[in-house]
Amino acid sequence: MGNHSDGGPNDSGTVATAGQNEVEKFQDPGIPPHRLRLADTDPKAAKKAERQVALLFGISVVGTLIFLVAYFAIDLGQDSAIATIRLQNALLGIGTAFAMLGIGTGIVHWAKALMPDHEVSEERHAIRTEEDRQAAVRIVDDIVEETGIKRRPLIRNTLLGAVALAPLPALAIFGDLGPRPDDKLAHTMWAPENGKLKRVTRDPDGTPIKASDVTLGSAFHAIPEGLNELSEGKLNEKAKSVVLLMRLDPALLNPSPGREDWAYNGIVAYSKICTHVGCPVALYEQQTHHLLCPCHQSTFDLTQQCKVIFGPASRPLPQLPISVDSEGYLVATSDFHEPVGPSYWEREQHVLIPNS
Incomplete structure (x- = not known):
């Protein structure tokens, strides 16, 4: 078929330059050096970040409570004023926004400020043996440990509270599916x-x-x-x-x-x-x-x-x-x-x- 030198990679992971006898090898760029964050070196900064994450989860809890209060406390009868309907709709929207936004931003801030951010690379292979499965379990345990959720009860408790309350607005809304319109x-x-x-x-x-x-x-x-x-x-x-x-x-x-x-x-x-x-x-x-x-x-x-x-x-x-x-x-x-x-x-x- 002939010998074609078109600048493409060959089997050895190198690139042959067209018209030249020289061979350029790919260099593994590696992982860039890890840069420590302020929370990694300053315990006070880490504690401050922990309180910020807990505050965001707390905002989510408050948002859920605003939704529930607006839904159940503001009674909309058949003759409710337009202003009352608008007030309830506004509070429902604000409550839902804070409930979802608090959880989302809290998790993102937690990951960026407190969770380990080392980049790791390894060969990908199939998990087949019992030893491999045990290794996978240990990796999961290590991840849980690295999140610090066991060592940071404030974050853990506020997260659990926010996640536990978050579905309540959706459950409350199901009440509006009835009764049937009949005739x-x-x-x-x-x-x-x-x-x-x-x-x-x-x-x-x-x-x-x-x-x-x-x-x-x-x-x-x-x-x-x-x-x-x-x-x-x-x-x-x-x-x-x-x-x-x-x-x-x-x-x-x-x-x-x-x-x-x-x-x-x-x-x-x-x-x-x-x-x-x-x-x-x-x-x-x-x-x-x-x-x-x-x-x-x-x-x-x-x-x-x-x-x-x-x-x-x-x-x-x-x-x-x-x-x-x-x-x-x-x-x-x-x-x-x-x-x-x-x-x-x-x-x-x-x-x-x-x-x-």
């Missing part, structure tokens, strides 16, 4: 009361909306009549009932059979709650007639009964059937015919119409 999302305040249809009103002041107020291309955020007068459960009802009201050219609408009278002169109303994870669908593109959810960019086409045309949402937005009363005000002729919001296990049991 709560299948019923809203749009349902007629004693045969009286609910007027469509502006959000948030509750002013009734006339059909003449909704001009071509306009959009309204709307709530059912009487929502603002509720003394209990106002936020929950609003979360389920809020709709987007828009007017299109009636020729652009393509209602499926059974929905021909759900719109009034091109005015349509759809649930504002995204069917992906429940974010508010708040953006209306007038030129394309698309509704956009800002959370994960799910896009719904108004001309196709809010069919999903992009994004992770799997179902169209539920449509609210509307008409006008004798005074020209928009009214809901019935409740939604399917549950609003994201999917849940029993959802299909509460659908009154087939998905379009």
Whole structure:
């Protein structure tokens, strides 16, 4: 095949230089000399570093306690103020951040300041014999000894406390997985009361909306009549009932059979709650007639009964059937015919119409 000198390594660990008879050998660079840290030579510095590590683990414990206090002590009822909800969310976030950050930074500082930092190299080989296994056990014991965890009870105890408390926030959050929604999302305040249809009103002041107020291309955020007068459960009802009201050219609408009278002169109303994870669908593109959810960019086409045309949402937005009363005000002729919001296990049991 010929003798090729291309500057590549040969079997002896050397490099042949092209066009030359000289051979350059690789030199083992070895391990750089070890540099002692301040904590290695000064007992006071080592003690100070130990207290710093313990302080960081203590911060983790405090963060966990902040989370638990915020979760259990701040009672969020159906009529809790927005400020109270924001306060709890802020404390939950701060507590979780300190809990995780304290453990992470504490371990890193412990390793950098107190644990041995000698670089060691050795040949890698398979562990096969009993002697090798015993040697591996001794290595593990040596590592534990080198960490100093047996000689530094302050670090050991604070670390154990931080690690023991860290999972508690996650366990507490599991409580929010229940109870099941059952049919709560299948019923809203749009349902007629004693045969009286609910007027469509502006959000948030509750002013009734006339059909003449909704001009071509306009959009309204709307709530059912009487929502603002509720003394209990106002936020929950609003979360389920809020709709987007828009007017299109009636020729652009393509209602499926059974929905021909759900719109009034091109005015349509759809649930504002995204069917992906429940974010508010708040953006209306007038030129394309698309509704956009800002959370994960799910896009719904108004001309196709809010069919999903992009994004992770799997179902169209539920449509609210509307008409006008004798005074020209928009009214809901019935409740939604399917549950609003994201999917849940029993959802299909509460659908009154087939998905379009």
